[in-house]
Amino acid sequence: MDNLPKCGANYVSxxxxxxxxxxxxxxxxxxxxxxxxxxxxxxxxxxxCCRVASSLRSLNIVKNDVVSVLAPNVPALYEMHFAVPMAGAVLNTINTRLDAKNIAIILKHSEAKVFFVDFEYLEIAKKALELLATSKMTRIPLVVVIDDIDSPTGIRLGELEYEQLVHQGNPSYVPEEITDEWDPITLNYTSGTTSEPKGVVYSHRGAFLSTLSLLLGWEMGTEPVYLWSLPMFHCNGWTFTWGVAARGGTNVCIRNTTAKEMYTNIVLHNVTHMCCAPIVFNILLEAKPHDEYSKPITTRVQILTGGAPPPAPLLEKIEKLGFHVVHAYGLTEATGPALLCEWQEKWNELPSENQAKLKSRQGVSILTLADVDVKNIDNMLSVPRDGKSIGEVCLRGSSIMKGYYKNDKANYEVFKNGWFFTGDVGVIHQDGYLEIKDRSKDVIISGGENISSIEVENVIMKHKNVVEASVVAMPHPKWGESPCAFVILTKNSQIKEVDIIGHCRSNLPGFMKSQIIKKAKIQVKSTEKNQDTMSKFLLCLVYNSNNILNVISQSED
Amino acid sequence: MDNLPKCGANYVSxxxxxxxxxxxxxxxxxxxxxxxxxxxxxxxxxxxCCRVASSLRSLNIVKNDVVSVLAPNVPALYEMHFAVPMAGAVLNTINTRLDAKNIAIILKHSEAKVFFVDFEYLEIAKKALELLATSKMTRIPLVVVIDDIDSPTGIRLGELEYEQLVHQGNPSYVPEEITDEWDPITLNYTSGTTSEPKGVVYSHRGAFLSTLSLLLGWEMGTEPVYLWSLPMFHCNGWTFTWGVAARGGTNVCIRNTTAKEMYTNIVLHNVTHMCCAPIVFNILLEAKPHDEYSKPITTRVQILTGGAPPPAPLLEKIEKLGFHVVHAYGLTEATGPALLCEWQEKWNELPSENQAKLKSRQGVSILTLADVDVKNIDNMLSVPRDGKSIGEVCLRGSSIMKGYYKNDKANYEVFKNGWFFTGDVGVIHQDGYLEIKDRSKDVIISGGENISSIEVENVIMKHKNVVEASVVAMPHPKWGESPCAFVILTKNSQIKEVDIIGHCRSNLPGFMKSQIIKKAKIQVKSTEKNQDTMSKFLLCLVYNSNNILNVISQSED
Structure with a gap:
């Protein structure tokens, strides 16, 4: 049976x-x-797409050339997800929030041949190109402006414009045949904080499988109306750029994720699906009570969220508005979401707080991922499935990236023993659901003990006057590192540091005590949104010999 | 980007x-x-499954050995869909409706090393083994009896029994690693009518992709309760053997598709999904009004049907009972369903008759099929998408079989120019939906003109007193072939041949006239179910020069 040959009919990339x-x-x-x-x-x-692909070929784009694009969620960016690989080339979508320096680094590293720029981003693109010009041995990409297709501005940078490529292209163009499904399709740079951005390469195979997995995991049926609230530059819109085509759905493109743009489009087009980070829930929630465009939502909108676990109170509030939230976990290297918190029928009977807690877990692997594990890094063994034992989250399967482009060192670090190491730290619960505790690089090591910044964030977030909390490691002369919390309060909130501190004292979980944290400090910076002034507070957590938590605060201006 | 290496983390079979x-x-x-x-x-x-796989290894089963099984939809048959490939072997499920001769042919052709037989099928299995013993150069497979796991009978044939393999097996067995996804996983024989059965080989890749496709196409969500009304020996249960595991669902196994077994299990376990041929609808419908076990169905049961287009009146009746039908089209060589009649929201507004007509079409390709086409066999060009132009249905994609086992001639015939030729004849409608008109071998060629047997069946089926109609080609001295219809009437029906003939006269479609059928004959054999006597009628279709249809009948005992 082994010698039955592959042929064009039964083995297609x-x-x-x-x-x-x-x-x-x-x-x-x-x-x-x-x-x-x-x-x-x-x-x-x-x-x-055929027209754009053929125009790219006319611009001498050939197989595996990189085509970069800097644009919000406009139709051109959607089309390029097909048109660029149909020309045999590799699509590189650039994060529109990056500065000129990082854009220049990406254009240089990717060796982009063509650079598509939305008219709103021309200024920063020009700066990036200027920086690029000062760099040695660098080819300057050809620039194509993407004008607004709905209200053309006429703004140009050079001669080429996107609609012109459409117009001049050949509608009967025969797309480049993908003879090897391992060929690259896109190149997505992960944002660099301390280091330079790394270029994550997806294969056609990986993109195809991830797309199917996410349609399955989210149970997105036929004819979805999909609102583009998630940037397409995020892992190619978590593969829904391709997924909406697979489902014969409708892409509702928007320039900005303002409450107005989102609500107007949701109501006008009966949006059924959207993806976003939990932070977008706040935009939707704050607009609700008073804005004229926020008419009642008549369809039930499915939200797939990720990037951070959605806090329980936020979940409850957003679902009351007519949204239904599914929580996923992923990373650029895994072609977006790799785990998804599959809901279980029996959970519907639980109190809503328990439901929210279950929903905030990262869940189970998507179907095309061959395996997920949480490994103790010291001995590479799987941790017990007890919801407590911490280890690094590892993935394997054909939806994992081909690798980092021109970065053998980074590839060597993440691919080990047939696994991809995510750099995230988590536990597996008895029911097989995984929960992330932290980014391994975000674990705060204080006095030799590990403190999970997410754990502390979650406690602070439970305070009713807190909108957002972010806890990071702060250098400390004695303890090495100490947790520092940035807190955004609800509008017009009158609470003070002492309230947050009291809240922490009452609510820090037994889980942290079990780690016997001898002494750690948490600095709470409180602020109101749209207010530049900040006051600082210092918070000391002291566990005494009986593991009783004492919290001592002191002002620190 | 091409030299980023495949590794165990990012390229898994x-x-x-x-x-x-x-x-x-x-x-x-x-x-x-x-x-x-x-x-x-x-x-x-x-x-x-680990235990059974390890026991198979102990029985000297090695990679690519064939393990055959003759059993109804019992747990053992389900488990073998995993256990056999986990031992590296190839599963061959045998149609339980075959006679001893065909079973022997399959055992011989497949070179089966082990033959699992359900206790109810031991007599026919013994006959098949006797036939096999008379055949030269044939290895007799080891027999393992599958006793009833719920009510063991103690019936044996030789020493081995399935539960004993489970008991003796190693629960910590490490499954054979699939290093090449092109490796065979199952071998399914298509039933032979005139020719010997052909062994269709599926690869792990094809089985995986088809499974995902069908979950997507049918929109089977998480936690389904799946009733095994479709034999698992049919293309491995249209891949739902694997699909229910993918969805973490529950398999409700039954021995027989009697109304009692189906209704009892549907109600008791809140079945959500089942597959079956349209003929099973009749079993469900006829039991409904009077049988005590047919309590009202409380869950909405999704039915995926195929094998024949579901007739419109049957569709209406079955949906009224609480079933929701989706129609698929496939064949063994395509790992089961390859097209699925995806429902469109806007069709909900149409009259139910139009809805049924739309639903009886075979539909659009499943997602992992790369392409579907209807080709004019003379010039290999795609037919126009007009719903009228007939051609052969061709498929290509990774869900198509590896090929026929030890049958180069058959492979040569079906794989041509990068396409798999189904042998089915159909049209593509303007909306892209495909409709099968006939098996190419079932097209009746009468006086040089093609008559679609399905077209004639559909007309006869529209008669309210007709339960089933089947039209086949009958040799005819003058016209070469002539259509012959076998008709089953509703119980206690008093209608006569003249009624059927009158019905044909009124309803034969303009479509047939457009083919300018000069002269053709239809013989109607009417019968009542459970009644052996038959009367025969001859029906002549005559198109005159103005394309006016005249039907002349004459008795023919």
Whole structure:
């Protein structure tokens, strides 16, 4: 049976490009894209992508060349997810929040041949190109401006504009055949904080499998109306750039995730699905009571969230508005979400607080991931499934990146013994659900003991006047590191540091005590949103010999 | 980017075996199997499969050996879908409706090393083994009896019994690693009518991708309760053997598809999903009004049907009972369903008759199929998408079989120019939905004109007193072939041939006229169910020069 040959009929490269070809045939006249007054059907989207791909070939783009783009969630960015690989090239979507320096670093490292820039980002793009020009041995990419397709501005930088490439392109272009599914499809740079950004390469195979996995995990059925609240530059929109085509859905493109843009589009187009970080819940919540455009939501909107566990109170509030939240965990290197908190029927009977707690866990592996484990780094053994034993989260499967581009050192560090090491620290509960405790680099090591910044954040977040809390490591002369908390209070809140400190004293979990933290400090910086002044407070956690927690505060201006 | 290496972390063979490993971790304590009073959890199912796999290794089963099984939908057959490939072997499920001769042919052709037989099928298995013994150069497989796990009978044939293999096996067995996803996983023989059965080989890759495709196409969410009304020997239960594990669902196993077994289990276990041929609808419908076990169905049961287009009146009736039908089309060579009639929101507004008509179409390709086409066989060009132009349905994609086992001639015939030729004849409608018109071998060629037997069947089926109609080609001295219809009437029906003939006269579609069928004959054999006597009628279709249809009948005993 082994010598039955592979042929064109039974062994076809897995690539998300087939989703568009299929959509152009099966869903030809359904609406593919809505953006302001602009509408396209799947047949049109396919044709436009063929045109752009053929134009790229005319610009001498060949196989494996990199095409970079700096744009918000406009139709052109969506189309490029197909058009660029249809030309055989590799799409590099750049985070629009980066500064000119980082953009220049990415353009240089990726050796981008063409650089598409949305008209709103021309200033920063120009600066990046200037920086690039001062760099030695660097090829300056050809610039193509993406003007607003709904309200053209006429703003240009050089001669080329996106719609012109569409217009001049060949609608009957035959897309580059993907002969090897291991070929690269996209290149996504992870944001650098201390180090330079790393270029994560996805294969056609990985992108295809992740797309199917996420449709399955989120149970996104046919004909979704998908609001682009998650930037497409985030792991290619967690693969939903390709997934919406697979489902014959409608992409509702928006420039900004303001409450107005989101609510208007949700109500107008009966949005069924959207992805976002939990922070976006706040935008939706704060707008709700008083803004005229926030009409009641008539469809139940499914939200897939990730990036941080959604805090329980936020979950309860957002679901009351008509949103239904599913929580996923992932990272750029895993083509976006790798775990998803699959809901269980029996949990519906639990009190809402317990439900929120269960929902904030990262969950179980998506279907195309071959395995997930939490390993004790010292001995590389799996930790017990007890919800307590901490280890590093490891993944393996065909949805994991090909590797970092031109960075053997980084590849060597993350790929070990047939596993990809995420750098995240977590536990596995008895029911098989995984819960992240921290980024390994965010674990605060104070007096030789590990403090999970997420644990402390979660406690602070439970205070009813707290909107956001972020805990980071702060250098400390005696303890090495000490936790420092940044806290955003609700509007017009009158609470003081002493309230937060009292709250911490009452609520810091037994879990932390069990780690016998001898002495650690938490600095609470409280602030009100839209207010620049800050007052600082110092918070000392002292466990005495009986493991009783005492909290001592002192002012520190 | 091309030289980023594949490693164990980012390139893992696609195999449905990962679904069971994952289920044993993520859904460990959920019920995996229900059969009478028997219950297993996913952790237990995994362990039992490990035990069986290790026992198979102890019986000298090695990589790519064939393990055959003749059994109804009992837990052992389900487990073998994992246990056999976990031993590195290839599972061959044999159709329980075959006669001893065909079973012997399959055992011989597949070179089966072990033959598992359910206790109810021992007599026919013994006959098959006797036939095999008379055949030269044939190795007789080791026989393992599958006794009833719920009510053991003690019936044996030789020494080995399935539960004994479970008992003696190693629960910590480490499954054979699938190093190449192109390796075979199962071998399914297509039933032979005139020719010998052909052995269709699936790869791990194909089985994995088809499973995901069908979960997606049918939108089967998490925690399904799946009733095994479709034989697992049919394309491995249209991949749902593996799919239910992927979804952490519950398999409700039954021995027979009697109305009693189906209704009892549906109500008792809140079944959510089942697959079956449309003929099973009749069993469900006929039992409904009077049988005590047919309590009202409280959950909405999703039915995936295929094998034949579900007739419109049957669809309406079955949906009124609480079933929701989705229609799929496939064949053994495509790992089961390859097309699925994806429902469109806007169709809900149509009259139910139009809805049924739309639903009876075969639909659009599943997501892992790279392409579907209908080709004019003369010039190999795609037919126009007009719903009228007929051609052969061709498929390509990684869910197509590896090929026929030891049958180069058959492989040569079906794999051509990078396509798999299904042997089915169909059209593509303007909306991209495909509709099968006939098996190419079932097209009746009468006087040089093609008559679709399905077209004639559909017309006869529309008669309110007709339960089933089947039209086949009958040799004819003048016209070469002539259509012959076998008709089953509703119970106690008093209608006569003249009524059927009148009905045909009124309803034969313009479509047939457009093919300018000069002269054709249809013979109607009417019968009542459970009644052996038959009367025969001859029906002549005559198109005159103005394309006006005249039907002339004459008796023919």
């Amino acid at each position: 897995l690539t998300p490009l087939t989703f568009l070809t299929r959509a152009s045939k099966c869903y030809a006249n359904r609406t593919s894209i809505i953006y302001g007054n602009v509408r396209f059907t799947w047949r049109q989207t396919y044709e436009r | 696609l195999t449905p075996l990962t679904f069971l490993t994952r289920a044993s971790k993520c859904y460990a304590n959920r019920t995996s199997i229900i059969y009478g009073n028997v219950r297993f959890t996913w952790r237990q199912t995994y362990e039992r």
